[in-house]
Amino acid sequence: PPSPFPASELGPAGDLHQPLSGSHPGLTTNHGLPVSDNQNSLKAFSRGPVLLEDFILREKIFHFDHERIPERVVHARGSGAHGYFELTDSLADFTTAKVLTETGIKTPLFTRISTVAGGSGSADTPRDVRGFAVKMYTKEGNWDLVGNNIPVFFIQDAIKFPDLIHAVKMEPDRGFPQAASAHDTFWDFISLTPEAMHMVMWIMSDRTLPRSLRMIEGFGIHSFRLVNADGKSTFVKFHWRPRLGLQSTLWDETVKIAGADPDYHRRDLFEAITSGAFPEWDLAVQLFSEDEAAAFPFDHLDATKLIPEELVPLRVIGKMVLDRWPDNFFAETEQVAFCPSHLVPGIDFSNDPLLQGRLFSYLDTQLSRLGSPNFHQIPVNAPTCPFANQQRDGHMQMQPQQGRVAYEPNSLAADSARENPQGFRSFPATESGERGRIRHDSFADHYSQARLFYRSQLPAEQAHLASALVFELSKVAALPIRQAMASHLQHIDDELARRVVDGLGLEAMPAPAPLARPVTDMA
Numbered sequence: 273p274p275s276p277f278p279a280s281e282l283g284p285a286g287d288l289h290q291p292l293s294g295s296h297p298g299l300t301t302n303h304g305l306p307v308s309d310n311q312n313s314l315k316a317f318s319r320g321p322v323l324l325e326d327f328i329l330r331e332k333i334f335h336f337d338h339e340r341i342p343e344r345v346v347h348a349r350g351s352g353a354h355g356y357f358e359l360t361d362s363l364a365d366f367t368t369a370k371v372l373t374e375t376g377i378k379t380p381l382f383t384r385i386s387t388v389a390g391g392s393g394s395a396d397t398p399r400d401v402r403g404f405a406v407k408m409y410t411k412e413g414n415w416d417l418v419g420n421n422i423p424v425f426f427i428q429d430a431i432k433f434p435d436l437i438h439a440v441k442m443e444p445d446r447g448f449p450q451a452a453s454a455h456d457t458f459w460d461f462i463s464l465t466p467e468a469m470h471m472v473m474w475i476m477s478d479r480t481l482p483r484s485l486r487m488i489e490g491f492g493i494h495s496f497r498l499v500n501a502d503g504k505s506t507f508v509k510f511h512w513r514p515r516l517g518l519q520s521t522l523w524d525e526t527v528k529i530a531g532a533d534p535d536y537h538r539r540d541l542f543e544a545i546t547s548g549a550f551p552e553w554d555l556a557v558q559l560f561s562e563d564e565a566a567a568f569p570f571d572h573l574d575a576t577k578l579i580p581e582e583l584v585p586l587r588v589i590g591k592m593v594l595d596r597w598p599d600n601f602f603a604e605t606e607q608v609a610f611c612p613s614h615l616v617p618g619i620d621f622s623n624d625p626l627l628q629g630r631l632f633s634y635l636d637t638q639l640s641r642l643g644s645p646n647f648h649q650i651p652v653n654a655p656t657c658p659f660a661n662q663q664r665d666g667h668m669q670m671q672p673q674q675g676r677v678a679y680e681p682n683s684l685a686a687d688s689a690r691e692n693p694q695g696f697r698s699f700p701a702t703e704s705g706e707r708g709r710i711r712h713d714s715f716a717d718h719y720s721q722a723r724l725f726y727r728s729q730l731p732a733e734q735a736h737l738a739s740a741l742v743f744e745l746s747k748v749a750a751l752p753i754r755q756a757m758a759s760h761l762q763h764i765d766d767e768l769a770r771r772v773v774d775g776l777g778l779e780a781m782p783a784p785a786p787l788a789r790p791v792t793d794m795a
């Protein structure tokens with residue numbers, strides 16, 4: 273066969289010039305100027321200095337120099353895909369949200385699954401929580417369900433989030449570890465945060481070593497409200513359940529995979545979707561009333577608690593299918609901007625103080641990450657339903673106001689946007705009590721559900737969990753931090769505490785941590 277490197281395309285100095293032909297469009301600058309030579313900069317003579325005049329060189333390098341945008345402050349490493357949600361069981365008795373009441377409709381969506389601690393170039397497989405964020409482009413606006421693969425969280429109040437993340441991320445003086453929880457600052461913070469103990473059990477379990485992103489669960493975590501046509505509110509928790517089942521790797525496998533293929537999860541998702549093996553998840557809900565919530569032996573507004581399925585069973589209402597890999601990773605997976613405050617009418621927030629803080633944080637960070645208040649116009653973020661208001665201008669405005677009128681009310685424009693009486697209304701909950709920086713004592717039991725989780729594990733899983741704690745804490749140099757963790761573990765399970773103390777070679781079992789509330793056996 274002829275050489276794919278034809279001599280006719282060689283310039284006098286051996287530089288390759290592929291000429292315009294066939295279906296190839298002509299190369300131009302960003303301003304449309306046809307470019308005749310993309311190999312050589314403009315020089316004073318062939319071996320001479322490059323001229324400042326070379327605007328083609330400058331434009332090309334200028335754009336390259338600005339290719340990177342700030343990565344997400346958390347969840348920087350992630351993989352995303354397009355798909356749809358199809359409702360099979362209407363929740364019309366509970367909500368007016370069309371996406372949860374119109375069965376058989378396929379609502380398009382974009383889902384991004386991520387690790388939390390590592391940078392955007394870190395490996396896919398460290399022991400870490402996985403973010404599970406879904407943006408549904410509904411007829412009534414975008415609904416973002418921004419969850420994790422664990423149904424509870426480390427902290428109860430958003431004011432602790434910067435501290436948690438500063439403790440988990442690489443340490444500021446040394447710049448490592450970039451994607452691991454096995455270090456002093458993480459365990460220092462955790463050991464001083466008893467509310468984290470339930471989440472710690474999940475983190476140290478095999479759940480944080482997923483076999484594939486197609487085989488993880490997703491949870492909305494917080495209680496949300498559904499509001500029906502009569503204005504009645506019902507609390508709801510959202511669960512995504514993988515149809516392939518939940519599968520994990522062993523620690524030894526995880527470590528090998530991280531070395532052999534840092535893109536393991538991204539590659540797996542890409543190969544599955546591009547070869548037609550579309551991953552699917554059931555969407556299930558737990559529905560409960562204010563009165564039922566009042567009878568729970570924990571507070572459902574506390575994000576460190578789950579609602580056991582024995583108390584409120586899951587009701588499967590539909591499925592998500594991921595069937596299209598993005599055309600462009602940067603444009604879609606990197607620029608997608610999820611936000612827990614993106615709701616549709618018929619869904620509302622609860623008073624969970626962690627959720628309330630999140631409502632501010634995402635929009636705020638996305639301005640610095642995406643650089644313009646108009647980032648909602650980026651195709652992956654824009655609603656697919658019509659949207660209109662009187663906001664105008666700003667950096668990168670692509671949808672300028674039409675005509676004279678950019679205010680409301682007005683009498684001059686027949687086509688300007690007006691209030692919609694059917695639009696979103698916050699649920700008129702009655703609130704009373706004293707204002708203050710206070711935490712209700714219903715948030716005080718930090719160990720009962722940690723025990724519930726540990727005791728729900730099979731013996732092999734308990735052994736993995738204990739080994740994970742021993743491994744992680746053995747990387748912690750400060751002895752008091754190891755001891756503080758052992759003092760918490762005794763409230764969860766004596767045998768677990770013993771295994772960890774023995775595994776770490778501690779001389780004696782430390783005294784148990786102080787208790788604000790007695791630990792109960794929930795199972």
Ligand code: HEM
Nearest residue numbers: 344347384403404405419420425430433493629630633637
């Ligand atoms: C990003 C989940 C708590 C601030 C994310 C992402 C997920 C997530 C899945 C990645 C979204 C994506 O793929 O682009 C959660 C869950 C939480 C939680 C489930 C607790 C239940 C918080 C809190 C704050 C916070 C309390 C702050 C007060 C952020 C920020 C980002 C982020 C700033 C980066 C967003 C971006 O750059 O687009 N979170 N998060 N998160 N989260 Fe959270």
